[in-house]
Amino acid sequence: MNSAGPWAGAVAALAGLNVPVMPYRRNIYMTTPFPQIPRPMPFTFDVGSGFYMRPEGASILMGEANPAEPSSYTTTVDWEWLDTVLEHGLARFPILEQAGLAEQQCWAGLYEVTPDHNPILGSNPALAGYVDASGFSGHGIMHAPGCGLLIAEEILDGRAHTINIDELRIDRFANGPTHAERNVF
Numbered sequence: 001m002n003s004a005g006p007w008a009g010a011v012a013a014l015a016g017l018n019v020p021v022m023p024y025r026r027n028i029y030m031t032t033p034f035p036q037i038p039r040p041m042p043f044t045f046d047v048g049s050g051f052y053m054r055p056e057g058a059s060i061l062m063g064e065a066n067p068a069e070p071s072s073y074t075t076t077v078d079w080e081w082l083d084t085v086l087e088h089g090l091a092r093f094p095i096l097e098q099a100g101l102a103e104q105q106c107w108a109g110l111y112e113v114t115p116d117h118n119p120i121l122g123s124n125p126a127l128a129g130y131v132d133a134s135g136f137s138g139h140g141i142m143h144a145p146g147c148g149l150l151i152a153e154e155i156l157d158g159r160a161h162t163i164n165i166d167e168l169r170i171d172r173f174a175n176g177p178t179h180a181e182r183n184v185f
């Protein structure tokens with residue numbers, strides 16, 4: 001089974017397979033403790049700019065994807081991009097101007113992105129015994145329990161059956177680009 005996340009494309013290539021999963025950096029910026037925004041506070045997303053924030057302990061966690069950044073395995077924090085994130089964040093939530101930046105708590109990780117931003121699940125018809133479970137495109141944690149069950153069924157029973165995963169199999173890319181998921185951020 002290939003569940004190598006952002007490395008899934010590279011791991012598939014070791015087996016001679018083309019599995020379109022590409023790594024893209026995503027940055028997380030943390031404030032110092034910031035009680036000025038009262039709790040409870042939901043995850044809050046500005047659909048206009050792409051800026052989002054949510055509470056993380058006593059602090060506020062902020063982020064925004066940089067659509068111009070090319071695919072890479074870079075996981076150092078992009079401090080230049082922070083200017084854009086703050087510009088968008090302050091425009092929508094001016095109270096953030098009072099917040100300090102907790103530089104040591106900022107981090108970056110990799111999204112594992114497919115052409116349509118949906119995962120690739122199931123047996124790969126090009127190689128017997130090889131199963132894809134990757135390409136969650138930045139929303140894999142919420143998919144994890146269901147996908148674990150489905151991939152276990154695929155391996156043990158020959159086919160996932162709790163949910164039909166045919167629309168998520170790799171052969172959906174055989175005829176060119178598929179409809180991209182636009183409503184998951």
Ligand SMILES: Cc1cc2nc3c(=O)[nH]c(=O)nc-3n(C[C@H](O)[C@H](O)[C@H](O)COP(=O)(O)OP(=O)(O)OC[C@H]3O[C@@H](n4cnc5c(N)ncnc54)[C@H](O)[C@@H]3O)c2cc1C
Nearest residue numbers: 003004005006007026109110111134136138139140141142
């Ligand atoms: C900043 C950020 C915020 C996110 N926020 C959310 C969120 O709010 N909600 C959500 O649902 N998802 C979120 N995600 C996405 C989520 O983290 C991923 O979709 C999820 O972790 C994918 O799980 P995975 O098991 O497929 O891959 P991963 O968790 O990346 O695991 C892949 C594993 O494979 C290992 N591996 C790689 N190559 C090899 C090899 N050759 N041999 C052996 N092992 C190997 C790696 O070391 C790694 O442990 C976020 C991601 C980032 C970067």
